[in-house]
Amino acid sequence: MSAPNLRHLRVFLAVAELRSPTAAAQRCRVSQPAVTQSLNKLEQDMGGGLFQRSRQGFFLTDRGQIFETRIRRAMDRLDTALQDVAPRLTVTATFSQLQALITMSEAQNFTLAAHNLGLAQPTVHRAVTQIEQAAGRTLFERTSFGMVPTRPCRKIAQAARLAFAEFDQAQADIAEFDGRDIGHIVVGALPLSRTVVLPEAVARFRAQRPGHRIKIYDGPYGEMLAGLRRGDIDIIIGALRDPLPIDDVVQEPLFLDRLAFLCGPSHPLANATAPPLEVLARYGWVVPRAGVPARAQFDALFAANGLPVPHSLVECGSILLMRELLNRSPLLGCISAQQAEAELSRGLLARLHTEIEFPGRAIGLTYRADWVPTAAQGLLLTLLRDAAQATGAPLAM
Secondary structure, three states: OOOOOHHHHHHHHHHHHHOOHHHHHHHHOOOHHHHHHHHHHHHHHOOOOOEEEEOOEEEEOHHHHHHHHHHHHHHHHHHHHHHHHOOOHHHHOOHHHHHHHHHHHHHOOHHHHHHHHOOOHHHHHHHHHHHHHHHOOOOEEEEOOEEEEOHHHHHHHHHHHHHHHHHHHHHHHHHHHOOOOOOEEEEEEOHHHHOOHHHHHHHHHHHHOOOOEEEEEOOOHHHHHHHHHHOOOOEEEEEOOOOOOOOOEEEEEEEEEOEEEEEOOOOOOOOOEOOOHHHHOOOOEEEOOOOOHHHHHHHHHHHHOOOOOOOOEEEOOOHHHHHHHHHHOOOEEEEEOOOOHHHHHOOOOEEOEOOOOOOOEEEEEEEEOOOOOOHHHHHHHHHHHHHHHOOOOOOOO
């Protein structure tokens, strides 16, 4: 169902609700043969019957119920957005037009959007023009920076992205029903999770689901949050934000983590006993970048003790790069204790023995508030929770 026919999906939902192809044809303003054709095409695509046909009416099969749950979620979301912009769009908008609208809202240039879709530029331009004509308004504003999407355009694009994600999950749910393993899971991995919880969970998942694809992205939290809200990412794992940045996502705490001060094994302070903060402040540091929770704790520590934040800083979130910098210089490092565990246990870095106790940071999962995971996604969530519990850290409350 890579390019679904939205009209067919609306017909399917009407039959599921009304249990009559005749009534569905009247509601959708199509002929009864068109209803039959739509249902036959969907059943062919979904690998089996979606309805039991009887004199009493059309009733959903088990396969049909699985499909209906996902498709109704998708179409309710999409049609609400289309209705708010222009009611006519719920009848006229096609998958291809919405796909062009999404890509244009991201690229803000017809040539680039066409390249990203693998289509000719006039094809993309025509699709966007058609949806604008049906909406009765301009959906992009021409500026010196490109074709900027208007607020109604952004609303439609966001709803379409999430609806399309539901279409993909519908296909995965049907495959699960048939005993097949298709689909993919996209995880946004913040620094801590890459070395502790996520590798363990993915290894266990792979043993149980060897054919299921997993994509793992890393990058700044802001970019991952945007990808999560668009439906490009299913889960983010890492340090939770306080306060919650936006109300359409949910944070699930898994465990507490604390920061640690590190140095190279041959550093003069490697074996020192409780060096005071005044001494540590004289050194250069490798620290998390500004704007992340770990960096806020680092800066707050010096402020609370009446000291300026060290001026010689290298901002870095990679434990591998930090390890090499600390082994090649007298720099000190500040990073998650869990993230540094492998380097410390192998003697590649040393932990400074200080009397400083950082407050715990909540580490956990972030996902969309109304997200309903597939069976495979649910399995990975369970394995992530199990791997987090195995860290031995107390659960964040």
